[in-house]
Structure formats: C-alpha cells, structure tokens
Amino acid sequence: MTDTAPRPDRTIPDRPSLEGLEAAWDGVWSEQKLYAFDRETTRAQVFSIDTPPPTASGSLHVGHVFGYSQADMIARYQRMRGKNVFYPLGWDDNGLPTERRVQNYYGVRCDPSLPYEPDFTPPQEGGDNKSAKAANQQPISRRNFIELCLELTRIDEAAFEEVFRTVGLSVDWAYGYQTIDDRSRATSQRAFLENLAAGQAYQSEAPTMWDVTYRTAVAQAEQEDRDREGAYHRIGFTRTDGSGEQVYIETTRPELLAACVSLVAHPDDERYQHLFGTTVTSPLFGVEVPVNPHPLAQAYKGAGIAMICTFGDSTDVIWWRELDLPTRSVIGRDGRFLPEAPWIATAGGQERYAELAGLTVFSAQKRVVEMLRESGDLVGEPSKISHPVKFYENGDKPLEYVTSRQWYLTNGGRDQSEDGLRAELIARGRELTWHPAHMESRYRNWVEGLSGDWLISRQRFFGVPFPVWYGVDEHGETDYAQVLTPPVEALPIDPTIDVPEGFTEAQRGEPGGFVADPDILDTWATSSLTPQLAGGWNGDEDLFGKVFPMDLRPQGHDIIRTWLFSTIVRSHLQQDALPWHHASINGWILDPDRKKMSKSKGNVVTPIGLLQQHGSDGVRYWAGRARQGVDTAFDEGQMKIGRRLAIKVLNASKFALGFGEAPADPAGRLAADPALVTDPLDRALLARLADVVDQATAAFEDMDYARALEVVEPFFWAFCDDYIELVKERAHGNSASGEAGAASARAALAIALEVQLRLFAPVIVFATEEVWSWWREGSVHTQPWPTAEGLREASAGQDAALLDAVAQAAIAVRRIKSDAKVSQKTPVLAVQVLAPQAAVAHLEAAAADLTALGRIEALTLTADEGEGIRTADVELGEPPVKQPRNQG
RNA sequence: GGGUCGUUAGCUCAGCUGGUCAGAGCGUCUGGUUUACACCCAGAAGGUCGGGGGUUCGAGCCCCUCACGACCCACCA
Secondary structure, three states, X not given: OOOOOOOOOOOOOOOXXXXXXXXXXXXXXXXXXXXXXXXXXXXHHEEEEOOOOOEOOOOOOHHHHHHHHHHHHHHHHHXXXXXXXXXXXXXXXXXXXXXXXXXXXXXXXXXXXXXXXXXXXXXXXXOOOOOOOHHHOEEEOHHHHHHHHHHHHHHHHHHHHHHHHHHOOOOOHHHOOEOOOHHHHHHHXXXXXXXXXXXXXXEEEXXXXXXXXXXXXXXXXXXEEEEEEEXXXXXXXXXXXXXXXXXXXXXXXXXXXXXXXXXXXXXXXXXXXHHOOOEEEOOOOOOEEEEEEOXXXXXXXXXXXXXXXOOXXXXXXXXXXXXXXXXXXXXXXXXXXXXXXXXXXXXXXXXXXXXXXXXXXXXXXXXXXXXXXXXXXXXXXXXXXXXXXXXXXXXXXXXXXXXXXXXXXXXXXXXXOOOOHHHHHHHHXXXXXXXXXXXXXXXXXXXXXXXXXXXXXXXXXXXXXXXXXXXXXXXXXEEEEEEEOOOHHHOOOOOOOOOOOOOOHHHEOOOOOEXXXXXXXXXXXXXXXXXXXXXXXXOOHHHHHHHOOEEEEEEEHHHHHHHHHHHHHHHHHHXXXXXXXXXXXXXXXXXXXXXXXXXXXXXXXXXXXXXXXXXXXXXXXXXXXXXXXXXXXXXXXXXXHHHHHHHHHHHHHHHHHOOOXXXXXXXOOOOOOHHHOOOHHHHHHHHHHHHHHHHHHHHHHOXXXXXXXXXXXXXXXXXXXXXXXXXXXXXXXXXXXXXXXXXXXXXXXXXXXXXXXXXXXOOOHHHHHHHHHHHOOOOHHHOOOOOHHHHHHHHOOOOOHHHHHHHHHHHHHHHHHHHOOOOOOOOEEEEEEEEOHHHHHHHHHOHHHHXXXXXXXXXXXXXXOOOOOEEEEEEEOOOOOOOOOOOO
C-alpha cells in the first residue's frame, strides 16, 4: 500500500483510478475518527457488534477478509441508518496457537522450573511452523516465555490491523482488546469467580481426554475425529474356574492389556451368559478380572465381548464408572507407560510390564503384540482396519485418557432434565435470530449431543491463570477443598506470583500455607466473554448498559459449537440473557475444486496480494456477492468484476458530473432540485431508482447485503449503458428541448448518481468515498441511507416502464447495426419501431433521446400486437469514416 | 446411524409467499476505437431447472422417493 495523501483539492481527476485509494481514505477516516462510537447515547440508538477477535498467530487467511467484509457491510448500513455503531475488534492471543508460534518463531520452549532471565535474547527470530523440533528449542522460564508471546502478538496484531484497515473495515480501533491483556484477564477471572460462587464452576478428579504432546486436558469442543489405521487383535483370556476355557476378545489397543479391569458383554448375549459373575485371567500379566454384563456392549461388534481398560475410550469411562471398577492407569501425562503397575501380581507379569515402562503408546503396542505372539495368546494375525480416532484439533497424536483434577463449568452437558440448563440453552438458541435460519440446527445438534460439562482448565502457560490458591494442611498435603480466592478489586492476579489474603509469600507450599493453582483457563473461557470484554462489563457499567446485549454476532459456522455456544453459556450464566439478538453466519472459502480451502493454499494467496491486485473494493465485492452461510468458491473472477464495477463508478461519476453541477434541492433532501426534472425519461429513471432503494433497504434490514448488492448493481449498469447514453446529447444541450431538457437531465443524473453512491457505499467503500469527495461535503459513509420518498415525488408519477421500453427500443436499434456489422455511429436514415400500444406511448415521450442515441433521422413508431419491441423497414446510412484517435 | 445444506446455461450464482421464472455475470462467438471508461462498448449463441413419482387448472418453486456432493454430530472392543 502506498502512502498516498488524500486528494485535498476535491477536483475530478482526468483519469480516475483505484490505486492508492485505500491508504488515502483510511488515513482520512482514522484522522477524523469517522467510525468512533459516541458515548453520549442511549441503547436504542446503538447498533453493537460482537466481532470475532482473530487469532493473531501467523498470517491472515482469505477467509478472514471474506467474513469480516460481510460484517462490515452490515455495520456500514446501520451507520447510514443513523445508528451509533459500536464496532470494536479485539485479538484472541492467549492460547496454544500463540505458544506454538512463539516456540517455532524464536526456537524456545517453556520450562516453568527455570528462573527468569531479565536480559534474555531468543536464539532465533522468524522461524517457520515446520522447524518445530522440540529438542532444538531452548528451554526458558515461564515469564520469559510469556514476554515473547506478548512481543510476537504485538507484531502480528499490527500486521493484521494493517490488512483490516486496507480492506476498509469501519472498526472503531479505540475499543480494541487482547484476550491476554490486563482487562481481559480481570474480566475472565471475575467471571470465573462468580461462576465459582454460584456453584457453576467446580473441580473434579476424573478421567479426561489428554493431549500427550501439549500435556494438557482438552475439552469436547476441541476434539475431532481422524481416520487412522488400526488392527483388531484377537486375544484369549483364560477362565479362572480351572476349566481352561478361553474367552476371546478383539481389541485395537492391545497395549492396554495391562490396564484391563474387566470384560464386558451385552446382558442378553446368549454366548456369554455363563461367564457373567465369573472371572478370567489376562494373558501376559495374569491379572484376574470379572466378566460383567452391560447394555452398552454390542453383540455384533468385534467378538461381542470386550475388554474394559482404564482407559481406552469414552465407553471405557462409562463402564468403569457404572460398574464401579478399579483404576489401573498405565499411560502417563507424557504419553509414556508409567513405571509401576502394582496390581500385577505375578512375577512374569511384572517382568513383562517392566519392559513396557517408559515406552510410548506406539512402541508399547509393538512390544505387547510381540509378547502375545511369543506366548501364543494372539490368535491369528491382526486384521487391519481404518477407524476414527479422537485427536485434539491442534494435535498430532491421538488423545489419551488421563485421570486428573480439573475445573469444569456447567454447560448443560450433564443435565438431561426437561427444564434444566441444557433445555434453557436450547431455548436460547431458538430465541436468537439466525442468518441464515437453518444454522440454529447446528447449535441445537451440538447442545443436545454434549456428554459432559465444559472442562475449562488447561495445563499450559500462556493464558489467563485460575485466580485461586489451595490451602496446605499441617502435613504439607494440598487441600483442594479449601479454595482461596482473591477479592474482585485485586484482579487480575497470577496465583503463582500473588499471595492470598492473610498469607505471606513465605507460606507458599509450606504446611499450613497455600499453593497456587498452576493451570490456565481454556482460551474459549476468555473469548466466550467477548461481549463482556468489549462492552466493559468489568469496570465500565455505563458502556455495558449501552451496548449489551449486542445486536450482532458475525462468525463462521465452524465455530458455532465453540465460540457461539460458549458465549451463550457465559451470558446465560452471567447476565441471564442472550449475548446478542442476531447471529450472522458466514460460509467457508472453497478451493476452485470445491474443497475447503486449505491453510497452506490460503496462505499462498495472501489477502494483501489480492487487495493489491484487485483493489479492496474488488475483494469486498466478491465477499458481498456471497450470501450468509453459503460456502463460496475462491473466485478471482468475481474480484475482477468487482474491480471493474468500482472503476465504472469512478468513470461514470466523472462523466455524469461533467455536464455541470445541477442547482441544489432547496429542501436539501436530494443532490439537485427535483423540480428541474421534467423530462419523462428522467422521471422514469428516478421512479425505478425509488423501487431499487426500497428493495435494497428491505434486503439490508434483513442483513442480506448480498441481495441488496444484487439489486443495486444491475440498476447501475443499466444507468451507465442505457440512461447515460440516451441523455448524453440532451444533457449537452444538443436537443430540441434545449436548456430545460438539459437541466432536467443534469438534475436527474446528479440525483441518481448521489443516491447510487450511497446505495453502494457499504460494499464499494473506497470508490464511492472518492467520488463523494469530488462534489459533496463530508463522507459518504456518514450520510443517511437513501429513501424512496423524495425520488418518488421527483418522478411525479411517471411510470418506470418507460425506461424499459426505451431501453428495449435502443437494443433493437443497436442490433440493426451489430447484425450489419457496422459501427454504432452509423446513421439510420429511416426505421420503423413496432411495439405494443403502451410502449409506443412511452417511446413517443422519449423519441428525441432515442433518435439521438441511434442517430436515427426518420423514426416511425407503430403500435401492433406483436411480441416485444422490434424494428422494420430499416434504411442504414453510410458508416462514418474511421478516424485515428488521440491525434493532435 | 442422526442432522443440515446443496444439485438451475461451459464456470460462479440469482430465481423471495407455486401463474412473463427459464435469468445475471464470467467465459465463448460476432462486431465496434462510440473522446467517461479498451480497467471500454454493442449484439448473439448456450439450459427438457440431478433422476423418478405425486399434488395442482398450472411446479426450479409444494409433497414423496432415489442418486450425487458438502458439512455437523455420533460411532471408536
């Protein structure tokens, strides 16, 4: 982007161009604080938008530009409607993506046991995402690590803001926030403490899904299935009744054999009736386990009888809980086998387990299979299958179950009652107005499918710490039941640095003292509070009262289950209200081959490159043509069309204004005096434009920017290609109607142009502003949205169909010359135009303009019953002599 | 397995409560330097609206069904 200064002289350039408009107008807008929210306001005057805070780790994706542009169109429309638009934009920078980027960028990793180094210099800068070899990363203290996180997010966020400014987002940057800044941390911690006091947040020691790479628990919303190769291993257990009977199970997780706590089959399964209530002994490890019936066991899956391990999958957890089975964990938090398995009673079993201790899951599986082969307990060869396995969405290794103490927030996931929290949250979804409406079903689907409360603690470093300590008893044991909390005024706090009231730092970790909760909150636990963060819930009650609940949440459909849902949960718990009235869901960007555009590809096609090549208006046009919720092809062709439209706006405006400025409307409602518009054609134009205004307004009221654009754009092209061409000669004064006819055309041109600039302004933001500056005061973006009323009055009841009749006649005449393959400048010595009676009347009223356009010397209009408007009895003149252009 | 959306010209898509709804742009083809615009202009060709049933005087539009595509959820022995 060049740093072109805004054109100060407000004159029409000889050759209007889009180049440099972005930088010029962004400069003017930010200098004038054009999009600033006015604090002196009432809630009724406000239109507030809860904008997605982008994750500022890495580069912006084309999809960002797409979705944010669409929201901006709605914001701009509302502003022109006279709303005081509250349109902040924050950054979501407190999570794992930032940690990972910092690790790769600086070549470091966090080791909380290390001391802080004040003058630390990272080993590298600007590493990419591929160089992530943990072994090569320098361990640094948590504080050093967080400092690097803050530094890098500052750099990334500045770059993002530059892109968003170039795109022309009418964001009020003064209300920005970072989800890691002091205010956000305080807000997030306060909300948590209130949830705690209300019994909505609680801790529980339970098996949870665990990512062994990041060494943290992950929530249901962050998990995804991936197809992985696996194999069924058929393994025999021996009955302990001395019969020697073998019971065969099939498992894809043979390495968990040592963690087996029971076998299970369906209670009605005839094959296993005799086993229920008896015990069997596991191969290799010789552990005696019961055989239990449970309805979740499926008779036709695998062998019909399964081994329950602690823990292989979610069903294991259910069985373990409902059958009250012991816990025999073998996998540690690092994903490696634990050193001890004290429940293994046999010497051989212990010997074998010792071989597994310390191995990764992958290696342990190989070793166990070898052992089973050697012992003869593996029946046949493992049969390969492909099956879905749960992964953390940012992880590379399958999730494992690890038992740990975690914090949870109620979200209806454990509530099956008819009128409980889950039902309330589903009702909230119904209460919300969705654009498009069918997106509500995704939300309902997700809420209905929740299987547990929201796990909000993460064993990570860069995030909002849990603002709690725990008491330490006289034996030095942590008493998790004794939760110590800070007062709200003290927030934000870091319990690993700050000390609870009534204690001293010396008592940290000491008997009778306290310890900090070492965890941080799930990033969604903070970003679910964006309405509260942006709206000033914690500390700016006045603002909060004016913007909450917000009017609009724009976002992608991929994060309905995370961001949208969690935001509703928080507002429901905190404010007992919906966080917003409307949710506008944008689609995804698809590759031309209809696949979701991949990260890599999206980064190859950088937003900045597209903005430079097609102009921000061109890119915004592409976004504006896409309807809400509809996945959209990445189509540079559409951007080219948008660019052409923006250029056309400049050129057509230049031309329409070149006839001379028309006298102003004394009433001040229109760009020119409507009393001057006397010609039927001019009046028909304004009548048609009034209809367009009505349709565009109705569409925007429904937040359907795409439909509005779809109505305005064709009108504009017809305005250029037909109307302007028709009135050219008359506007120059070269018509029998003389000065009155010319004045009528000029006034109509000025009025129509000005109204169209305002209609286009939400989408084509730069070209419209540029043209506006040539001849009007202020910014087009703070003008009132046009209304049809004045246009209808100016049209004085003229039937808009006149415009269609003349346009069709013009096409018929042009076709004569196209078919004859001669220049449109070729005179028509004589022509008869045949049309229905009503059209003939219209054509008579505009005959002078029509003959001027077609260079017709003798026009005859004839009414007949034929189809449409046609020509007959044509007599063409000599084509003009070709003359070289631009000579002299 | 449950759910949602989609299938309209070569491409990208409109078509709102069933009655000029068979459309637009791009692309293609044929022409034109028409002094606002070659970052242009004019004109033309192109589709039995995924298949099959049904309702109706009348159906891209409503109902049923099948096929294909996409996504969400569930399944993970």
